[in-house]
Amino acid sequence: MIDGIAQTNTAAEHVADGLRVHGAVRRFGQVNALAGIDLAVRNGELLTILGPSGSGKTTLLKVIAGFEQPDEGGVFLNASDITDAPPAKRDIGMVFQNYALFPHMTVAENIAFPLQMRKVPKAECTRKVQEALQLIDLPNFGTRFPRQLSGGQQQRVALARAVVFGPRLLLLDEPFGALDRKLREQMQLEVRRLQRRLGLTALFVTHDQEEALVLSDRIAVMDAGRIAQLGTPQDIYQRPVNRFVAGFIGESNLLHARMDDNGRATTDNGTQIALSRHAGKADDDIGVMLRPERARYLKEGEYADTTIRATVAEIVYLGDTTKYRLHADTGFDLIVRWPLHAAGHALAMGEQVSVGWDRDDIHVIRWT
Amino acid sequence: MPPPTLSRPRSEPDPRAGRPRLARQPYRKIPGSVWLATPATVFIAVLFMLPLAILFAQSFQAGSLAPYHKALFDGLYVTVLINTLALAGYVSLICLLLAYPVAYFLATARGYWPTLGLIFLLLPFWTSILVRTYGWMVILGRNGIVNRLLLDLGVITTPIPMVNNLTGVLIGMVHVLLPYMVFPLYAVMRRMDLTLLSAAEGLGASRWAIFRRVYFPLTLPGVLAGTTLVYVLSVGFYITPALLGGGKVPMTALLIEKQVSQFLDWGFASALSVVLLVATLLVYLVLRIVLRGNMQWN
Numbered sequence: 046m047i048d049g050i051a052q053t054n055t056a057a058e059h060v061a062d063g064l065r066v067h068g069a070v071r072r073f074g075q076v077n078a079l080a081g082i083d084l085a086v087r088n089g090e091l092l093t094i095l096g097p098s099g100s101g102k103t104t105l106l107k108v109i110a111g112f113e114q115p116d117e118g119g120v121f122l123n124a125s126d127i128t129d130a131p132p133a134k135r136d137i138g139m140v141f142q143n144y145a146l147f148p149h150m151t152v153a154e155n156i157a158f159p160l161q162m163r164k165v166p167k168a169e170c171t172r173k174v175q176e177a178l179q180l181i182d183l184p185n186f187g188t189r190f191p192r193q194l195s196g197g198q199q200q201r202v203a204l205a206r207a208v209v210f211g212p213r214l215l216l217l218d219e220p221f222g223a224l225d226r227k228l229r230e231q232m233q234l235e236v237r238r239l240q241r242r243l244g245l246t247a248l249f250v251t252h253d254q255e256e257a258l259v260l261s262d263r264i265a266v267m268d269a270g271r272i273a274q275l276g277t278p279q280d281i282y283q284r285p286v287n288r289f290v291a292g293f294i295g296e297s298n299l300l301h302a303r304m305d306d307n308g309r310a311t312t313d314n315g316t317q318i319a320l321s322r323h324a325g326k327a328d329d330d331i332g333v334m335l336r337p338e339r340a341r342y343l344k345e346g347e348y349a350d351t352t353i354r355a356t357v358a359e360i361v362y363l364g365d366t367t368k369y370r371l372h373a374d375t376g377f378d379l380i381v382r383w384p385l386h387a388a389g390h391a392l393a394m395g396e397q398v399s400v401g402w403d404r405d406d407i408h409v410i411r412w413t
Numbered sequence: 414m415p416p417p418t419l420s421r422p423r424s425e426p427d428p429r430a431g432r433p434r435l436a437r438q439p440y441r442k443i444p445g446s447v448w449l450a451t452p453a454t455v456f457i458a459v460l461f462m463l464p465l466a467i468l469f470a471q472s473f474q475a476g477s478l479a480p481y482h483k484a485l486f487d488g489l490y491v492t493v494l495i496n497t498l499a500l501a502g503y504v505s506l507i508c509l510l511l512a513y514p515v516a517y518f519l520a521t522a523r524g525y526w527p528t529l530g531l532i533f534l535l536l537p538f539w540t541s542i543l544v545r546t547y548g549w550m551v552i553l554g555r556n557g558i559v560n561r562l563l564l565d566l567g568v569i570t571t572p573i574p575m576v577n578n579l580t581g582v583l584i585g586m587v588h589v590l591l592p593y594m595v596f597p598l599y600a601v602m603r604r605m606d607l608t609l610l611s612a613a614e615g616l617g618a619s620r621w622a623i624f625r626r627v628y629f630p631l632t633l634p635g636v637l638a639g640t641t642l643v644y645v646l647s648v649g650f651y652i653t654p655a656l657l658g659g660g661k662v663p664m665t666a667l668l669i670e671k672q673v674s675q676f677l678d679w680g681f682a683s684a685l686s687v688v689l690l691v692a693t694l695l696v697y698l699v700l701r702i703v704l705r706g707n708m709q710w711n
Contacts, residue, residue: 111615112614132614132615133614133615133616133618135615137615138615141608141611141612145612147613148609149631158616158618158626159616162616162617162618162619163617206616207616210616
């Protein structure tokens with residue numbers, strides 16, 4: 046291996062090409078914006094940094110792009126140490142939140158800019174710009190100025206500019222924030238398609254968990270300058286490691302409970318919940334997590350591992366599904382989401398229902 | 414309710430007719446807003462347009478084009494006119510070169526520095542031009558502060574002539590006109606989107622390339638505004654060239670004054686003024702066209 050640190054990494058052979066951040070710390074006064082980040086993005090992978098504002102995700106992106114220097118730790122790209130390299134020498138393509146297209150240059154000039162900075166011969170430059178315009182499906186827009194384009198078109202130009210020079214890494218900083226929902230979904234798929242087609246290693250930063258689930262090969266959830274969990278979208282959604290991740294990704298019912306000797310959990314208000322396996326020792330503090338869509342409406346005579354009686358307290362119509370807030374007879378609130386006719390009839394406010402779920406529907410997390 | 418169809422007759426009132434249409438508003442508002450513009454329009458017409466018209470009429474009072482012929486073809490006046498325009502060009506250029514870094518500093522410095530800098534820039538701006546010009550005469554004169562200091566230090570053996578020549582006029586005019594260049598530049602630099610510079614850097618641009626390809630082109634509107642302002646003001650400058658030039662730096666404004674106060678030739682003075690005005694406008698147009706070519710995006 047190239048350097049000593051890589052040898053300590055079990056996935057070293059993958060890590061050698063791709064991006065690796067090692068023990069990155071960045072302090073702003075008393076605040077640790079980055080409190081020791083270890084992260085490896087494999088070659089050709091799209092990894093999303095997901096976190097609320099202030100979690101340090103933008104700082105991490107700046108450290109990788111070179112706009113910020115880490116106080117400790119290093120950044121490695123294709124096994125070479127770029128920690129101290131200026132941004133211009135990193136060969137990283139970046140798409141900014143507001144696109145950052147040069148307003149005084151035409152679309153073609155914008156896309157040609159990184160090529161000109163690399164002294165690419167004129168003919169080749171023109172050809173590559175034309176190819177890039179084809180790639181983003183705007184072949185005849187070369188002579189327009191950015192302000193003459195719609196938000197989605199500007200977005201695509203920014204993307205073309207970031208990939209035209211064949212960067213070693215593509216960074217995307219909340220690039221879809223300014224787009225309306227429909228366009229955003231379209232652009233997400235387009236970015237994904239482009240990234241796969243060009244085989245780009247990409248790091249995507251967002252606070253939108255839905256976007257992260259759609260786009261990513263893997264997701265790193267950040268909280269207070271640390272990576273709280275790193276895994277596939279399924280991992281993160283179905284098996285969050287702590288309360289923060291469970292609360293941040295999707296909606297969930299999370300109850301504080303205590304383990305008893307029989308592998309069951311007893312919540313604070315005395316509800317007994319069946320668990321699939323022994324998730325801890327007796328008297329352990331645990332969180333019991335249930336996704337709204339995993340709870341079932343129980344008709345007469347239907348059975349589930351755990352069953353409760355509840356009253357419908359709130360109804361939110363979402364189109365394909367309906368969200369209900371149920372007030373359990375034992376005294377806690379439960380959010381469930383069901384297809385319109387799960388109950389066979391439209392549920393009314395104040396109606397008494399039976400709700401149940403099986404052991405496998407419950408995910409147990411550490412409470413502390 | 415029947416579904417709306419495309420075949421609805423045109424005469425039927427549009428259900429949206431009650432909603433104000435943005436496109437129509439300017440037309441409808443004109444009658445009312447005209448009155449709002451009237452006081453200012455009258456003010457400008459009486460105090461600026463009318464004198465200009467009188468000036469123009471006066472230049473023809475001899476009933477011939479003789480004054481214009483003299484102003485445009487007499488070697489002396491043509492040379493002075495060219496000198497005047499060139500001097501205004503020098504002043505604009507020096508102002509631009511000095512003001513650009515100053516504006517950049519004011520726009521980017523942190524803490525109390527920008528405030529302090531603006532105060533230093535504004536204090537002379539609020540002081541009378543006459544006072545400042547005499548001040549420069551004291552500083553730059555044969556026995557002025559600068560020459561005394563250099564002589565006493567032994568740097569020079571004979572005083573450097575800095576008044577009653579072009580150097581003095583340039584120093585004085587640049588000093589007076591510098592703020593007019595700094596402020597437009599400062600304004601565009603403050604509005605600059607700094608992520609554009611980061612983007613350029615990330616795309617592989619060196620510091621020089623970032624300046625040349627991104628920063629400077631984006632400040633061109635400020636360069637145009639500042640240069641125009643300084644140029645137009647310098648062309649008609651009177652006090653500073655009169656006092657610091659000591660009669661050795663002829664400018665059209667000085668000649669015009671001489672026609673009026675010494676020869677009482679109002680007709681020729683007016684003709685010279687009109688020629689100067691037209692020449693200024695021509696240069697302004699050229700400047701505008703050249704710089705606008707680089708600012709299509711704006």
